[in-house]
Each structure stands twice: as structure tokens, then as C-alpha cells.
Amino acid sequence: xxxxxxxxxxxxxxxxxxxxxxxxxxxxxxxxxxxxxxxxxxxxxxxxxxxxxxxxxxxxxxxxxxxxxxxxxxxxxxxxxxxxxxxxxxxxxxxxxxxxxxxxxxxxxxxxxxxxxxxxxxxxxxxxxxxxxxxxxxxxxxxxxxxxxxxxxxxxxxxxxxxxxxxxxxxxxxxxxxxxxxxxxxxxxxxxxxxxxxxxxxxxxxxxxxxxxxxxxxxxxxxxxxxxxxxxxxxxxxxxxxxxxxxxxxxxxxxxxxxxxxxxxxxxxxxxxxxxxxxxxxxxxxxxxxxxxxxxxxxxxxxxxxxxxxxxxxxxxxxxxxxxxxxxxxxxxxxxxxxxxxxxxxxxxxxxxxxxxxxxxxxxxxxxxxxxxxxxxxxxxxxxxxxxxxxxxxxxxx
Amino acid sequence: xxxxxxxxxxxxxxxxxxxxxxxxxxxxxxxxxxxxxxxxxxxxxxxxxxxxxxxxxxxxxxxxxxxxxxxxxxxxxxxxxxxxxxxxxxxxxxxxxxxxxxxxxxxxxxxxxxxxxxxxxxxxxxxxxxxxxxxxxxxxxxxxxxxxxxxxxxxxxxxxxxxxxxxxxxxxxxxxxxxxxxxxxxxxxxxxxxxxxxxxxxxxxxxxxxxxxxxxxxxxxxxxxxxxxxxxxxxxxxxxxxxxxxxxxxxxxxxxxxxxxxxxxxxxxxxxxxxxxxxxxxx
Numbered sequence: 187x188x189x190x191x192x193x194x195x196x197x198x199x200x201x202x203x204x205x206x207x208x209x210x211x212x213x214x215x216x217x218x219x220x221x222x223x224x225x226x227x228x229x230x231x232x233x234x235x236x237x238x239x240x241x242x243x244x245x246x247x248x249x250x251x252x253x254x255x256x257x258x259x260x261x262x263x264x265x266x267x268x269x270x271x272x273x274x275x276x277x278x279x280x281x282x283x284x285x286x287x288x289x290x291x292x293x294x295x296x297x298x299x300x301x302x303x304x305x306x307x308x309x310x311x312x313x314x315x316x317x318x319x320x321x322x323x324x325x326x327x328x329x330x331x332x333x334x335x336x337x338x339x340x341x342x343x344x345x346x347x348x349x350x351x352x353x354x355x356x357x358x359x360x361x362x363x364x365x366x367x368x369x370x371x372x373x374x375x376x377x378x379x380x381x382x383x384x385x386x387x388x389x390x391x392x393x394x395x396x397x398x399x400x401x402x403x404x405x406x407x408x409x410x411x412x413x414x415x416x417x418x419x420x421x422x423x424x425x426x427x428x429x430x431x432x433x434x435x436x437x438x439x440x441x442x443x444x445x446x447x448x449x450x451x452x453x454x455x456x457x458x459x460x461x462x463x464x465x466x467x468x469x470x471x472x473x474x475x476x477x478x479x480x481x482x483x484x485x486x487x488x489x490x491x492x493x494x495x496x497x498x499x500x501x502x503x504x505x506x507x508x509x510x511x512x513x514x515x516x517x518x519x520x521x522x523x524x525x526x527x528x529x530x531x532x533x534x535x536x537x538x539x540x541x542x543x544x545x546x547x548x549x550x551x552x553x554x555x556x557x558x559x560x561x562x563x564x565x566x567x568x569x570x571x572x573x574x575x576x577x578x579x580x581x582x583x584x
Numbered sequence: 585x586x587x588x589x590x591x592x593x594x595x596x597x598x599x600x601x602x603x604x605x606x607x608x609x610x611x612x613x614x615x616x617x618x619x620x621x622x623x624x625x626x627x628x629x630x631x632x633x634x635x636x637x638x639x640x641x642x643x644x645x646x647x648x649x650x651x652x653x654x655x656x657x658x659x660x661x662x663x664x665x666x667x668x669x670x671x672x673x674x675x676x677x678x679x680x681x682x683x684x685x686x687x688x689x690x691x692x693x694x695x696x697x698x699x700x701x702x703x704x705x706x707x708x709x710x711x712x713x714x715x716x717x718x719x720x721x722x723x724x725x726x727x728x729x730x731x732x733x734x735x736x737x738x739x740x741x742x743x744x745x746x747x748x749x750x751x752x753x754x755x756x757x758x759x760x761x762x763x764x765x766x767x768x769x770x771x772x773x774x775x776x777x778x779x780x781x782x783x784x785x786x787x788x789x790x791x792x793x794x795x796x797x798x799x800x801x802x803x804x805x806x807x808x809x810x811x812x813x814x815x816x817x818x819x820x821x822x823x824x825x826x827x828x829x830x831x832x833x834x835x836x837x838x839x840x841x842x843x844x845x846x847x848x849x850x851x852x853x854x855x856x857x858x859x860x861x862x863x864x865x866x867x
Contacts, residue, residue, distance in 0.1 A: 571624040
């Protein structure tokens with residue numbers, strides 16, 4: 187067994203060697219600024235144009251002009267949200283969810299301080315969004331609805347098309363931004379069928395490097411730029427085009443499109459195998475989501491009466507990388523806001539582990555984790571001061 | 585990921601003295617499941633000596649390491665020695681903890697304190713009563729999210745010299761969730777240092793002029809002759825309250841152990857003879 191088993195692909199992914207190969211010429215000989223007039227710059231200029239075309243297809247957008255390259259998922263989200271609000275200054279109401287990524291949630295908290303009213307829609311114990319609450323919240327003053335496509339911690343997919351219909355039926359002027367960082371490369375994306383106005387993604391979640399993102403803004407939606415300066419990205423995002431990284435994200439998008447079927451079948455099969463095995467062999471393990479519509483690579487499992495960081499440290503000793511919703515790993519003292527919104531019992535919330543696979547995950551790796559994990563959990567369970575509770579749980583599960 | 589010391593890593597990988605003692609003489613608890621860490625400690629005590637200690641911990645790597653090393657620190661010690669152990673001692677034994685993880689060492693201290701309070705043969709009953717009386721004043725819950733009392737915050741300030749709300753959060757978790765109690769925590773810090781200032785004032789009976797004279801005498805008659813034996817010397821430069829500024833000369837200046845000389849000898853001598861709060865600084 188190799189010394190690294192990387193099951194934290196929702197945090198970041200390995201750069202695909204084919205992506206690196208596509209980028210290298212633009213880090214070496216093709217270093218021209220695509221805005222320059224001489225022939226030497228034409229190839230760089232052409233590469234960016236071509237990449238924009240690939241991203242258009244990736245989103246299934248109508249027009250290449252609807253694609254803006256950014257530096258990351260957070261920039262995509264900030265540009266979309268601030269951009270829409272600045273264009274609709276008379277409206278002061280925003281709707282989002284309690285389980286958004288911190289990069290979006292923290293922005294909404296800032297906007298609240300700036301005088302906006304923000305409604306946070308809740309989820310049920312399976313992690314599914316409360317659509318009735320959403321419908322009720324939309325009013326004439328609602329400038330923006332902002333909802334993630336899938337949750338990064340649980341992998342639960344939200345019904346974007348249905349949400350889009352609800353929004354349009356209540357207020358046609360309300361704009362709809364979707365943070366699609368956790369679905370890109372995992373499920374097909376079609377902004378036209380979904381009826382969304384803006385959608386953000388981040389390259390490093392699907393095997394491009396860190397430092398590149400993209401934002402879809404449909405032609406009917408006006409936004410102000412976040413970064414003001416030159417004319418790049420049609421005035422929507424100043425700054426010399428990051429040619430090698432733009433080429434990189436486009437290559438990654440192309441490869442991801444080709445791999446969607448593999449994700450839906452093979453990655454899902456391995457994820458299901460891991461999940462079923464753990465829940466079957468570890469008496470104090472519980473699936474935190476239930477069987478709902480999820481991205482194929484993610485599972486979130488709570489280990490009752492033991493703490494997540496301790497599990498991660500022991501997994502790390504075996505070269506296994508995963509992440510935790512526990513308070514202790516993050517440096518903050520609070521456990522995951524997502525799992526709390528789902529009312530995951532506090533016996534399990536601190537011991538919740540997220541495993542996220544990728545196309546590079548092998549069956550041998552999953553088998554190794556299935557073999558080693560029960561022993562680690564048993565060792566740590568023996569440390570727990572809640573032996574009576576654990577004994578009762580054991581009886582219940584058997 | 586945290587930058588844990590080798591000692592912390594060793595102790596969470598191979599925790600010592602795990603489990604429970606069935607006929608324990610004292611059991612102590614700290615933390616709670618809801619808060620994300622919880623510790624139980626079991627003691628066997630014979631003739632005032634801790635003969636065995638075991639623990640069970642629900643918590644992160646540093647929580648397990650703190651519990652594990654604590655059991656090693658107390659086995660074979662007398663109750664009086666054990667009573668002197670602070671959370672800082674636990675963290676020091678582990679080769680330090682990341683600031684955000686200091687609350688793990690505090691939890692170890694709290695569980696130990698709880699065990700000693702529950703110990704039947706605990707002799708200083710008057711002590712406990714007096715302490716409890718004083719504690720009642722401070723038993724008010726400050727941080728409702730984590731159930732942290734004023735008492736716990738007060739002790740953490742006292743033992744670790746904490747000065748900011750952020751430090752209090754790192755050591756006790758108070759204020760780490762909703763943050764509504766941060767104002768209250770600041771009030772406690774302010775009250776603590778006001779009190780300490782007053783105590784200092786009443787304690788020091790020497791007038792400033794008398795104090796300067798005495799410091800000068802001690803340096804000239806006790807400290808300087810000792811340093812001269814080793815080919816060095818010292819000059820008093822200035823005194824500002826309890827801050828004594830000195831210059832090291834001769835072999836002392838530039839000596840790589842001069843910091844030790846300053847703290848372990850010069851400062852200690854002045855503290856013992858003039859004022860316990862004196863701080864010596866090289867200028």
C-alpha cells in the first residue's frame with residue numbers, strides 16, 4: 187500500500203498531469219500578455235478564447251460572453267453577490283441557507299452589518315432544504331437568492347431547477363446565484379435548464395490548480411466588477427488574464443466532462459462500498475445524511491462518543507487523509523454549522539468524518555480504509571468515558 | 585493541522601493509564617459531551633500518596649495527551665504535591681500546546697481538582713469551606729454556550745496571567761461560540777487586574793525612595809560581589825516601579841548564560857529581599 191490515501195477531495199484535488207501538461211507552455215515560452223497587438227501575443231489570446239469556449243460548454247451557457255475567469259470560488263461568489271446587489275441598490279433583502287460555505291456565509295454576515303436583511307433557510311435531518319420556508323421568504327424586496335448546488339460537508343444536492351421555478355413564480359426580478367463549487371466535475375451542469383442567473387466554480391476542486399475559478403453570469407443579469415481596473419473580462423474583472431491557469435481550468439473542465447459517467451458509476455460504487463462497510467462493521471457509526479440525492483464522491487459518517495480530530499490523527503498515521511466537522515480541527519470551538527443545522531445528535535457531531543473520493547481513488551485504497559478503520563475506532567472507543575452509553579448503543583444496533 | 589510537540593503525539597498515539605479504577609478512592613470529571621471534550625480521572629490513594637491513576641477521555645489529540653501525561657505526573661506523588669499541579673504544569677510537561685488547545689490542559693487540571701474535592705480523606709476541610717464560600721461569589725455562568733463559570737475564568741487568568749478575551753477563549757473556551765459573553769469576560773479581566781493592583785499596593789510597605797535605596801544596597805552588597813567572583817559585574821541603571829534596569833559588564837556581558845544569571849540569580853535575589861514583584865531587565 188502506498189503511503190498516501192487521499193480521501194479529502196472536497197477540500198482540494200490533485201492536479202491532473204494532463205492539466206499540467208496543457209499549462210506548461212504558457213508558463214514557459216508562451217508568456218505574452220493576451221492584450222498585446224504583436225503576433226507573439228496571438229497564441230495566448232487564442233488560448234484564453236478557446237478556454238472560454240470550453241467553459242461555456244461546461245456550464246452549457248448560451249454565449250462565451252457569459253463566462254468570467256476569477257481567481258477562486260470565493261472571488262466568484264463575492265463578485266456575483268456584491269455585483270448583483272450593487273446593481274439593485276433599492277432592494278435590501280437576500281435569501282440564503284444555513285448550510286452555505288463559510289466564504290458565502292461570512293459575506294452575508296458582513297452585508298447584514300451594512301444594512302441588508304438576510305433570511306437563512308434551514309434543512310431537515312437528512313440535509314435537505316426547506317423549500318416551503320424558501321417560498322414564504324421571497325418578497326418584492328428580495329434582490330438575490332443564493333443557494334449552493336451541493337453541500338461541501340454532506341454532499342447533499344439541492345433541487346436547483348425547482349428552486350429556480352419557485353423564485354421566478356414569486357418575484358421575476360429576483361436574481362439567483364448558485365455556488366456550484368462542490369458539484370463541478372461530479373455531476374452535469376446546465377445553467378439554461380436550471381434557470382439560474384449566476385453560478386460560481388473553483389478549478390482546484392476538479393483537478394486544476396489552486397488560484398483559478400470561473401463565474402457564469404447570464405446576459406440578462408448586470409453586475410458591477412469587484413476588481414476595478416483594466417478592460418479584461420469585458421470590464422467585469424480587471425487584471426491581466428492568468429493565461430496558464432485559464433488554460434488549466436479549461437483542460438480540467440474538458441477532462442471532467444469526459445469523466446462524469448465514471449463519477450456517477452465507479453466513484454459512486456467505491457463511495458457506497460466504503461460507507462456500507464463502515465456502517466456495517468462499526469457499531470457506533472451512523473450515516474449523517476440518510477439516503478438522499480448526493481454527489482457521488484462524498485460521505486459523512488458520525489462516530490458516536492469519540493472525537494473527530496483524534497480519529498483524523500490516527501488515520502493520518504496510516505497515510506489516510508479525511509476531514510472532520512469537529513470543532514477541534516478547525517481552530518474554532520464550534521462544531522460544523524452544517525451538521526448543527528441538520529440537528530445531528532451531539533453524541534455524533536464531534537466525531538463526524540467526511541470522506542471525499544476522486545477519479546484517482548482506487549479500490550485497493552478503499553479496501554485498506556475498510557480494513558483499518560474499525561480497529562482505530564475500537565481503540566478510540568475504549569478511551570471514551572461514555573462506556574455505559576456505548577454498551578447500550580451496541581445492544582441497540584445488534 | 586496543529587503543530588503538536590513530539591510528546592503530545594506520543595501520548596495520543598500511545599495513551600498511558602487508560603481505563604477506570606473500579607474501587608477508586610476519588611473520581612473527578614470535567615467538560616461535557618456537548619462541548620466536544622470530556623474527561624474522567626480515577627485515583628487510588630494510600631496514606632496520602634496517589635498509588636494509581638487512570639483516565640477516560642472524549643476529546644481531541646491534545647485532550648488525550650493532557651489526560652495521559654497528567655496520570656503519569658501524579659502517580660507516586662503525595663496529595664499535597666498533586667494539589668500544586670496547575671494546567672500550565674501539564675502543558676509544560678507536554679512540551680507546550682498550541683494556544684487554541686490550552687483549554688485541554690485546563691480540563692485536566694479541573695478534573696484533578698474535582699477528584700481531590702471528592703476525596704473522602706481530603707483533610708483541609710476548612711480550606712474547602714473557605715474556598716467554596718469565595719467560589720459561590722463567582723459561580724455565575726458567564727459563557728452559556730459552553731457552561732463556563734466566572735470561577736473557571738478567574739482561575740485561568742490567575743494561573744496563566746491571561747490578559748485578553750481571546751486568550752480566555754483559548755484557555756477555557758468561554759466566548760468561543762456565539763460570542764455574546766465577550767463583554768462580560770472583559771469585565772472579569774478588568775476586575776481581576778484592578779484587584780491585583782490594589783493587593784500590590786497594600787502589600788508594598790516601602791516608599792518608592794526606600795525601595796530604590798534597598799535595591800541599590802542589595803545589588804552592591806550581595807549581587808555584585810558574587811558576579812565579580814566569576815569575572816563579571818553589574819550596574820544599576822534605572823528603576824521604574826517594580827522594573828529594575830541593569831547593565832551586565834565584564835565577562836557577564838555577551839555571556840550566553842547571561843539571561844539565566846539575570847533571572848535565576850539577580851531577579852530571584854531582589855525578589856526574595858525587596859519585593860516579590862520585581863522584574864529585572866537588561867538594557
